[in-house]
Amino acid sequence: MKLWRKSALIAPAVIIAMTAAACGGGGDSGSSGGTSGGGTQNGGQLVYGLDTAFPDNLFPLISAGNSVATAYAEIRVLLSPYRLYPDFTYKPDNDLVTGEPTSAVTGGKQVVTYKINPKAVWSDGQPITAKDFEFTWQIQKSSDPKTGGCADLISTVGYDQIASVEGSDSDKTVTVTYDKPYGDWKTLFTLFPQHSMDKGSPTANCAAVKAGWPTASGIPIASGPYLLDKAGIDSGKQIMTLTKNPKWWGEGSKLDRIIIQSIGNDPTVSVNALRNNEVQLIYPQPQLDLVKQIKGLEPTVTSSTNFGLSFEHLDFNTKDAQLGQLPIRQAIAYALNRPDIVAKTVGQFDGRAQVLNNRYLVNNQPGYKDNSGGLYAKQDISKSDALLTGLGYAKGADGIYAKGGQKLSFEIMTTQANPLREATIDVITQQLKPAGIQIKKFLNPDIFAGPEKPRSLEGGQFQIALFAWVSSPAASQNASIYASPKGDSIGQNYSRAGDPAVDALLPQVAAATDATATQDLSNQVDSLLWKDMYTLPLFQKPTFLAYSSNYTGIVENATNAGPLWNSTAFARKAG
Numbered sequence: 001m002k003l004w005r006k007s008a009l010i011a012p013a014v015i016i017a018m019t020a021a022a023c024g025g026g027g028d029s030g031s032s033g034g035t036s037g038g039g040t041q042n043g044g045q046l047v048y049g050l051d052t053a054f055p056d057n058l059f060p061l062i063s064a065g066n067s068v069a070t071a072y073a074e075i076r077v078l079l080s081p082y083r084l085y086p087d088f089t090y091k092p093d094n095d096l097v098t099g100e101p102t103s104a105v106t107g108g109k110q111v112v113t114y115k116i117n118p119k120a121v122w123s124d125g126q127p128i129t130a131k132d133f134e135f136t137w138q139i140q141k142s143s144d145p146k147t148g149g150c151a152d153l154i155s156t157v158g159y160d161q162i163a164s165v166e167g168s169d170s171d172k173t174v175t176v177t178y179d180k181p182y183g184d185w186k187t188l189f190t191l192f193p194q195h196s197m198d199k200g201s202p203t204a205n206c207a208a209v210k211a212g213w214p215t216a217s218g219i220p221i222a223s224g225p226y227l228l229d230k231a232g233i234d235s236g237k238q239i240m241t242l243t244k245n246p247k248w249w250g251e252g253s254k255l256d257r258i259i260i261q262s263i264g265n266d267p268t269v270s271v272n273a274l275r276n277n278e279v280q281l282i283y284p285q286p287q288l289d290l291v292k293q294i295k296g297l298e299p300t301v302t303s304s305t306n307f308g309l310s311f312e313h314l315d316f317n318t319k320d321a322q323l324g325q326l327p328i329r330q331a332i333a334y335a336l337n338r339p340d341i342v343a344k345t346v347g348q349f350d351g352r353a354q355v356l357n358n359r360y361l362v363n364n365q366p367g368y369k370d371n372s373g374g375l376y377a378k379q380d381i382s383k384s385d386a387l388l389t390g391l392g393y394a395k396g397a398d399g400i401y402a403k404g405g406q407k408l409s410f411e412i413m414t415t416q417a418n419p420l421r422e423a424t425i426d427v428i429t430q431q432l433k434p435a436g437i438q439i440k441k442f443l444n445p446d447i448f449a450g451p452e453k454p455r456s457l458e459g460g461q462f463q464i465a466l467f468a469w470v471s472s473p474a475a476s477q478n479a480s481i482y483a484s485p486k487g488d489s490i491g492q493n494y495s496r497a498g499d500p501a502v503d504a505l506l507p508q509v510a511a512a513t514d515a516t517a518t519q520d521l522s523n524q525v526d527s528l529l530w531k532d533m534y535t536l537p538l539f540q541k542p543t544f545l546a547y548s549s550n551y552t553g554i555v556e557n558a559t560n561a562g563p564l565w566n567s568t569a570f571a572r573k574a575g
Contacts, residue, residue, distance in 0.1 A: 047278065048279065055070050061140065064212055073240050077223075084559045090187070124247070142160060148202035151206075225251075239259060240260040242260070299549055330533050367520075393408065399436055409439075413447055475512075478506075551573065
């Protein structure tokens with residue numbers, strides 16, 4: 001699971017600035033046009049109004065390139081052997097591989113075999129081969145420079161379990177051998193080109209990884225149906241343009257180009273841009289006012305709400321003297337009325353919203369179980385009181401618990417310009433007040449900044465944080481969130497706490513190659529995390545897609561694949 005650095009917002013009055021080639025929305029494409037049958041016409045363009053910040057870097061393996069913007073933009077620029085579909089399943093990408101790759105476990109080792117599509121080439125015309133698989137492994141197998149690794153990688157999960165990558169059949173068959181089974185093997189091998197990226201040594205390759213792909217320079221080479229090269233970047237206007245890959249061998253894009261423009265996450269800007277046809281697609285975090293205003297644009301705008309793999313939660317910083325005590329974290333959880341939080345936030349625009357009682361699996365995911373034991377299903381202030389008085393706390397004249405002169409007063413930080421999260425904290429504040437717990441709200445522009453910002457998640461100077469995890473079905477990717485910190489290395493474990501029993505289960509989750517076993521182990525981990533109460537899940541986060549009804553082929557994928565996952569099928573309606 002990765003935390004994508006959703007940026008705090010941009011100024012409310014963002015001007016939608018298109019390049020000359022991008023002006024005017026989908027209707028004035030300047031394309032050769034022509035109908036493609038089925039009520040659609042070829043050519044033209046679509047402008048996607050991105051609600052996150054314009055990225056600084058496009059290389060996805062480093063922190064600077066680990067963003068929603070890059071993930072969404074590159075989904076059909078850099079291919080992987082498997083694609084993630086709206087039903088949360090992985091299916092082979094037969095543009096890259098033929099048939100279904102095979103996996104077998106023998107003698108404690110796992111062997112995966114891929115057959116590369118003979119037609120597959122990079123955008124410079126060079127064939128995609130086993131050497132690209134091997135290179136992709138080599139640059140991600142370790143973060144330790146002493147063993148040829150690169151400390152700037154954000155993750156080595158999965159690649160660090162590979163013993164070898166070998167090519168055969170003129171390098172069109174790839175055999176990957178894992179030292180021990182890795183259940184999420186289908187998530188690996190977003191390919192990087194050996195012939196153009198290999199600098200000849202681990203040290204030189206690490207230097208190249210660290211530098212990444214500065215956005216202004218674009219992505220130098222592509223394996224998918226789109227290019228995102230230097231010519232398609234206008235950093236000043238915060239525009240990235242996907243254009244057709246002339247070497248693409250599969251079914252091509254029906255549109256001439258897709259323009260991705262950062263417009264910020266101000267609901268008014270998004271609504272006006274869609275109303276004025278300055279953008280034709282938005283995929284923002286849903287807010288009550290935004291959803292209502294977009295619904296008002298029907299039928300010229302089509303919209304849908306869905307529930308994906310992201311969820312809102314609270315992180316308790318256990319380095320805080322009070323929050324480091326389990327009874328206090330439990331007291332907060334008992335005093336909350338999570339069904340009421342849902343009803344007063346996401347429940348306002350989708351009646352399907354419900355409380356989430358699992359950190360590994362969301363409500364509509366196979367294997368989901370409520371592992372809370374029902375302990376926190378409703379507000380129970382009497383239990384909260386009992387825990388606090390048991391610690392020696394007593395209520396003062398202001399109704400707030402205190403002990404030794406220290407009040408139970410905490411700051412919850414969250415992102416800026418997100419009315420839904422602000423409303424969530426407001427509801428929490430109201431609920432905890434009669435329980436004798438005071439809450440203050442902090443909208444932190446640096447919440448997702450690095451350790452150089454002390455009050456960020458990584459910096460550690462916070463008490464409670466409200467944000468979302470953006471996950472995938474790959475359970476092993478949760479390890480960095482819940483594994484015990486090792487010295488200063490916390491991974492994504494911002495609670496800075498650890499449980500040896502959880503640590504013992506995490507490798508088993510990663511090694512499980514059977515879906516049922518993975519779900520069972522994941523639920524075991526989650527059951528322990530309920531007892532630890534380092535974090536508290538609130539609700540599965542809804543997604544919201546809205547687009548001009550003049551387009552067809554747009555299908556929401558509520559996973560982390562993003563709105564452009566099937567963009568080659570996007571087309572303008574005929575007529």
